[in-house]
Amino acid sequence: MKKISQFLFVLAFVLSCSFFTNLVFAGEVDVLIDKLVEKGILTKAEAQQVATEAKEEARKESIKGSYAALPAWVQNLKLKGDLRLRYQWEDKSSATSSSPDRHRARYRFRLGLESEVNDQLTVAAGLATGGSDSRSTNQTMTGTFQTPDIRLDYAYAEWAATPWMTLRGGKVKSIKKEIFRPSDLLWDSDIHPEGLTIALSKEAGKANFFANTAFWVLGEDGDDTSDPVMWVVQPGFKTKLSDNVKLTAAVAGYFFDNVKGATLDQSAGSNTLENGVLKYNYNSMSPSVKLDIKQPFNIAVLDKMSLFGDFVYNPDPSDKNQGWLAGVKFKMAGPLKIFGKKWDLKYMYRHLEKDAWLDTFPDSDAQGGATDVKGHEIAVSYPLGKNTSLGLDYYLVQNIDASDPERRHVLQVDWKMKF
């Protein structure tokens, strides 16, 4: 109690001094504490503790004062965005046909706002370039300096109902936030689902158990009640196996209503149709796993290594109903640093059969987002500076079962900037 009253006395003195100059404040506090040490009330180490805590508190109060001067709506508002400039080369060919190489200059601009309604409720919305394609916000440079569209990229409300349960409703910002997915085998990263998500999370010892559940709307027809919708349930966990090794694993169950016998917007046209509508259902199971290892094998050139994989199985069709992806990512360090900077190297192999998954969702850069695709992807990312990086992404993919399989090379060179 004696120490507390000493601390409160010093703190009160410090705070009152902080209304004057920092010079006076620092000097006077030190003199006061020195006196307490001289009198044997405080040891030198205790004096350091009291002085440091008091100065930290005073610094915080000073910043708090200047921060509080801002209007409440400014305090609660966050504005962020990014710009990506891209060069893209594509080459498509098959045994019987070939297309001329395609070169495209493209850009993507996104701007987002986030505001806290109250301690538990957040509202966010974002705008982006691109058309109505759910899997791309790129704008190709064309049309003799045309003025391109800006569209609503996302708009959602997030309610942190309890420390272990969060609800999000609307058009959410990122599929990555909704479900654990180490690759884009099943979900293009530009997809922003619409509906309701409930995310549960609970720490237990060294592990964090989570369960992502979602109800997403795929279509609405005013003339009938058989609107296509989907449900997602994904229990999983992440845990530290040691100081340097982290494991994340989950199994997703995807359940669709009114998809079999229908057609969906945004289809890449690779699923099996019967009489012009989808022949199969796509209720699927999809396990995913990711292993992150810091400083693997204690070799100087590797700062971090990640091994990851996705698998999907659709029991409705009797064949062409599986897909998988295996990948590895390295953060290169030590002698392999370029101009003193660490950089990322990623390799993935994918194999997604024709009816393993709906052709409305996979990565649009791999065979135009279609299923019935296998092949390689290699990506490099190099930080140019704070919030800016250079990326290279190369795909070599082809059809698995098509009668005249198409082989496609895609190279993307990206300059990314965040603000």
Place this chain on the structure above:
Amino acid sequence: MKNIRKLFLAAVLILGLTGSAFTEDITIKGSTTVYPVAQATAEKFMDMHPEVRISIQGGGSGFGIAAIIDGTTDIGNASRPIKDKEIKKALSKGIDPKAHVVALDGIAVVVNPSNSVSALTKQQIKDIYTGKTSNWSEIGGSGGRIVVISRDSASGTFETFNKLALDKERVRPDALLQASNQAVATTVTKTPGAIGYVGLGYLTSKVKGVDVNGVEASKDTVRSGEYSLARPLFMYTDGPAKGAVKKYLDFVTSSEGQRLAEKQGYVGLK
């Protein structure tokens, strides 16, 4: 299929709801320097209070403070004070970061035990880390390339060393960056021409500590203020500590807690 779906959903909800355990959980994240203090005191505290369960994670001071700001930890460990921009970010999220000094530490400059160099000035250390000096023969050693080991930028040890020893100048680009005090110590032990820096608690017979400006890095010189590369170690909470977290922090700064901190090689407050 509909029944299976309902069953699956019910199972997941039950999994989430049953997470509300009867024990009190404390999560601690952050500085690898503060980690040994947290671990030693947490073990003893849990022995004394079986109803409290404490989980501790490293990751660096930046990670610990970010976890406090994000509300994903009860205590954020840091071996440096919180930055102004971190305070602003915390305030924007309604977090009120409160510093608790839990021990003092010195940053020991270490070399391989085979190295003949046993003392350096702050200027010599700065010249080595900023790239002006690259061979041990330039500073009285027996020759050979200096292998510079530093910490990654999330590390509070790096930030303190950068401020106190390098006057905030950039570390040479060929420095080998390590993610923890232990990794620095291990690399210096295995590399004859290496120089690194670690918290006092990681100073063992496997590395050789060098005097800085003629002062040995020790508990006495840190406590007295003679050793220049010294710093307080922090545990941050959101506002004044309450409940089990307060009980734990009171224990850390008690005589028993400080004895445990000293046992880990740090300088106690009592």
